[in-house]
Amino acid sequence: xxxxxxxxxxxxxxxxxxxxxxxxxxxxxxxxxxxxxxxxxxxxxxxxxxxxxxxxxxxxxxxxxxxxxxxxxxxxxxxxxxxxxxxxxxxxxxxxxxxxxxxxxxxxxxxxxxxxxxxxxxxxxxxxxxxxxxxxxxxxxxxxxxxxxxxxxxxxxxxxxxxxxxxxxxxxxxxxxxxxxxxxxxxxxxxxxxxxxxxxxxxxxxxxxxxxxxxxxxxxxxxxxxxxxxxxxxxxxxxxxxxxxxxxxxxxxxxxxxxxxxxxxxxxxxxxxxxxxxxxxxxxxxxxxxxxxxxxxxxxxxxxxxxxxxxxxxxxxxxxxxxxxxxxxxxxxxxxxxxxxxxxxxxxxxxxxxxxxxx
Amino acid sequence: xxxxxxxxxxxxxxxxxxxxxxxxxxxxxxxxxxxxxxxxxxxxxxxxxxxxxxxxxxxxxxxxxxxxxxxxxxxxxxxxxxxxxxxxxxxxxxxxxxxxxxxxxxxxxxxxxxxxxxxxxxxxxxxxxxxxxxxxxxxxxxxxxxxxxxxxxxxxxxxxxxxxxxxxxxxxxxxxxxxxxxxxxxxxxxxxxxxxxxxxxxxxxxxxxxxxxxxxxxxxxxxxxxxxxxxxxxxxxx
Numbered sequence: 001x002x003x004x005x006x007x008x009x010x011x012x013x014x015x016x017x018x019x020x021x022x023x024x025x026x027x028x029x030x031x032x033x034x035x036x037x038x039x040x041x042x043x044x045x046x047x048x049x050x051x052x053x054x055x056x057x058x059x060x061x062x063x064x065x066x067x068x069x070x071x072x073x074x075x076x077x078x079x080x081x082x083x084x085x086x087x088x089x090x091x092x093x094x095x096x097x098x099x100x101x102x103x104x105x106x107x108x109x110x111x112x113x114x115x116x117x118x119x120x121x122x123x124x125x126x127x128x129x130x131x132x133x134x135x136x137x138x139x140x141x142x143x144x145x146x147x148x149x150x151x152x153x154x155x156x157x158x159x160x161x162x163x164x165x166x167x168x169x170x171x172x173x174x175x176x177x178x179x180x181x182x183x184x185x186x187x188x189x190x191x192x193x194x195x196x197x198x199x200x201x202x203x204x205x206x207x208x209x210x211x212x213x214x215x216x217x218x219x220x221x222x223x224x225x226x227x228x229x230x231x232x233x234x235x236x237x238x239x240x241x242x243x244x245x246x247x248x249x250x251x252x253x254x255x256x257x258x259x260x261x262x263x264x265x266x267x268x269x270x271x272x273x274x275x276x277x278x279x280x281x282x283x284x285x286x287x288x289x290x291x292x293x294x295x296x297x298x299x300x301x302x303x304x305x306x307x308x309x310x311x312x313x314x315x316x317x318x319x320x321x322x323x324x325x326x327x328x329x330x331x332x333x334x335x336x337x338x339x340x341x342x343x344x345x346x347x348x349x350x351x352x353x354x355x356x357x358x359x
Numbered sequence: 360x361x362x363x364x365x366x367x368x369x370x371x372x373x374x375x376x377x378x379x380x381x382x383x384x385x386x387x388x389x390x391x392x393x394x395x396x397x398x399x400x401x402x403x404x405x406x407x408x409x410x411x412x413x414x415x416x417x418x419x420x421x422x423x424x425x426x427x428x429x430x431x432x433x434x435x436x437x438x439x440x441x442x443x444x445x446x447x448x449x450x451x452x453x454x455x456x457x458x459x460x461x462x463x464x465x466x467x468x469x470x471x472x473x474x475x476x477x478x479x480x481x482x483x484x485x486x487x488x489x490x491x492x493x494x495x496x497x498x499x500x501x502x503x504x505x506x507x508x509x510x511x512x513x514x515x516x517x518x519x520x521x522x523x524x525x526x527x528x529x530x531x532x533x534x535x536x537x538x539x540x541x542x543x544x545x546x547x548x549x550x551x552x553x554x555x556x557x558x559x560x561x562x563x564x565x566x567x568x569x570x571x572x573x574x575x576x577x578x579x580x581x582x583x584x585x586x587x588x589x590x591x592x593x594x595x596x597x
Contacts (some may be wrong), residue, residue: 073451073462075469084461140459151456 025287026307032315035268035275036230038165039320043067045090045163049097049171050348051236051279051300053088056167058309066090067163070155085134090163091155092148094131094186095348097172099214099263100206101184104130106218109157110225116183119145120194127193129185138193160222163229169279170215170260171236173206174244174252188244203244205256211263219267219274230273233264237283239298257284277315279308360589362389363435365409365477367396369442369494369572371554374423376578384586389439392430394419395554397444400473404480407432419556432485439585440491444472447493447532448513448541463520466513470521482525489527490588492581496532497570499542510540530588533580536573547577 012018013030020028038044045067046056060066072086085092096102107113120127125138126145131152139145160166176188179202188203190196206214223229235257243252261280268276283292283304290297292304300308364370370393377389392399392409398416402409410429411417421428432438449465451457457465478489496510514531522529538544548565551572555561565572 070455071452073449073457073465075446075450076461076465077468080461080464080468084458084464135458135460137460144458147456148458155455 020287025289025291028287029311029314030318031278031282031311034277034315034319035272036165037320038064038232038316040064042164043162045069045159045166046169047089047093047096047102047166048169048234049236049238050095050169051171051234051238052167052169054300054305054309055169055234055279055312056089058305058312062309062313067159069158069162070152083136085131090159092131092134092152093156094134095171096168097186098175098184098206099170099211099218100175100204101186102168103214103218103221104184105153105156106160106221108153109160110221112221115149115153116178116181117146118178120189122193129189129194132185132187132192132194157225160225160229163226165230165232166222167232167234167277169234169236170211170264171238172240173211173256173259174240175204175206177202177204205245206259208259208262211259212266215263215267219271223273230275231267232275232277233268234277235260235264235280237280237292237300237304241298277312279312282308282311360387360437361435362387362437362439362589363430363432364389364391364393364439364441365399365402365430365443366391366393366439366441367399367443367473368393368554370423371552372495372573372575372578373441373582374555374578375552375575376582380579380582380586387586387589389582390425390427390435391423392420392427393423393554394556397473399443400476402430402477402480404484407484409477409480422557423555432481432487436487437589438481438485438487438489440474440477440489442492442494443474443477445470445474445491445493445529446472447496448510462513462516466516466520470517475521478522478525478527482527486526488589488592489525490585491522491527491529492585493529493532494571495547495573495577496537496541496543498545498548498573499538500545500570507534507537507540510537513540528588530581530584533584536577536580543573543577547573550574551577 007014019030040063043065044059046052046059056066067090068087070086070091072081072084076084076086081087085094093105096105104113108115115130118129119142120129120132122138125140126142127138128134128145128149130149135148139148176185177183178185178200180200184204185201188196189201219231239253240249240256243249245252245255247255257280264276267274282288283300292301292307293299294301364373366373370391374391374393377391381387381389394416398411398413398419401411401413401416403411408429408431411420417428420430446469449462449469451465474491478491481487481489511531514529517529532543536543536547548570551565551569551574553560553563553565
């Protein structure tokens with residue numbers, strides 16, 4: 001009798017016992033089979049939810065060409081540059097948590113939409129509702145705020161036009177919109193600056209089709225500017241700080257992340273120029289036992305970030321490096337701490353919501 | 360008026376130009392105290408004077424001043440700090456918008472230099488006027504249109520944020536020497552010479568690829584600009 005069937009001859013990575021159960025979790029390998037190469041000559045843009053900051057930093061530290069289309073002037077101390085959100089993402093969009101927010105930024109960059117004139121004030125300073133913490137003390141005038149926003153939109157357009165690869169980290173499905181005009185805020189008005197107005201501000205929790213549709217529209221718009229642009233999607237493993245959905249925050253987190261993961265998977269499956277990198281699985285899957293989280297079970301530890309990025313670079317090396325010297329990790333040496341797995345906390349407005357939790 | 364001019368290699372252009380400038384003026388006397396690179400950072404206040412414990416630096420100071428191996432602050436009416444790692448414009452790409460708040464922070468960060476250290480040391484014991492000259496903008500590869508507004512904005516900001524609080528004045532490079540907001544016109548870097556400290560490379564021409572050091576004609580224009588600033592500061596006789 002023929003013993004051949006579709007599972008016979010599959011590699012070890014296809015079976016739970018050989019790929020996972022028989023291994024120490026740090027030895028679980030081959031998690032990513034990259035669709036396309038990303039080498040040190042490729043220009044890489046990074047945007048998205050807080051976790052994307054780690055990716056940009058690690059790429060830079062390991063000699064990759066990380067695009068910075070809104071660079072900080074020289075002479076600014078690193079801590080100050082960071083406080084002003086330079087070098088966090090490819091340009092100063094701040095965190096882009098949802099796919100609808102990504103579409104909004106891309107619509108502005110591609111001039112499909114005009115950004116609203118809305119601004120917030122506090123203590124005589126002016127704040128951008130779409131990047132409320134981009135300047136630590138806000139702007140000196142409305143004109144300055146709008147000029148800065150125009151700069152970022154222009155820099156985003158430059159990033160889209162010039163990048164070979166954009167890494168986008170999907171973070172949330174929950175968001176806040178202006179109910180009259182439909183545009184989206186990155187964080188609920190009134191939680192950092194601005195004032196919450198129930199007649200103007202509405203909660204929205206995107207469902208699968210909406211998340212997918214916004215992301216597809218954003219990608220199509222970006223590819224209209226740069227037809228060769230490739231995308232690497234990741235899902236942030238960082239749980240929600242707070243939910244307005246009415247569900248328990250853990251349940252809301254799982255629902256959100258599951259939707260985002262499914263959208264990323266669907267797009268990667270259907271489009272040759274879109275790939276998915278499993279940072280979410282590396283941090284969150286059961287075999288890793290939550291070991292990569294800090295004590296709050298939310299923040300990803302330095303070791304976790306390092307492990308994610310090591311998997312990233314090893315995935316590229318395994319598939320594309322012809323010689324060991326081509327490996328992105330060649331310069332770090334075996335056992336070396338992964339450069340770029342910094343202890344710096346990511347810049348994350350959403351985290352500010354924790355201030356509103358009951359004591 | 361007794362002027363102490365402290366500088367590094369960039370002071371060579373001023374020192375070479377000074378005899379000709381001095382001959383056309385009555386009054387100001389400039390004493391140069393110079394050493395190359397960042398060596399003047401070793402000057403420290405002791406007994407009302409700036410002095411170095413490093414012999415070679417004391418020797419440079421004595422050579423350039425004509426015999427004084429320390430700078431007795433009370434002996435001078437005005438101090439000039441020239442070059443010494445001070446930068447004239449914030450290094451940033453053209454056409455990118457930055458908030459005033461960030462530029463202010465950048466200005467503070469970029470001002471950290473031997474020159475600023477010396478200013479702080481002088482201010483710890485002297486209230487005499489201090490004028491500051493930044494290292495010349497590099498000479499231009501191509502001539503930019505003469506629209507130095509951004510440069511002049513940067514100078515104003517540096518004065519407001521860094522130098523006025525220390526009761527000092529950062530002087531802009533003479534506008535005639537500028538090529539746009541980021542460069543010096545090429546002709547002012549041709550024929551620049553090394554600072555003369557009595558060693559074997561003293562007074563040598565800088566290499567043709569040196570874009571940072573300027574010649575005596577640049578030094579002459581800068582000193583004239585300094586003299587104008589001094590005139591504006593000195594009240595006319597009653």
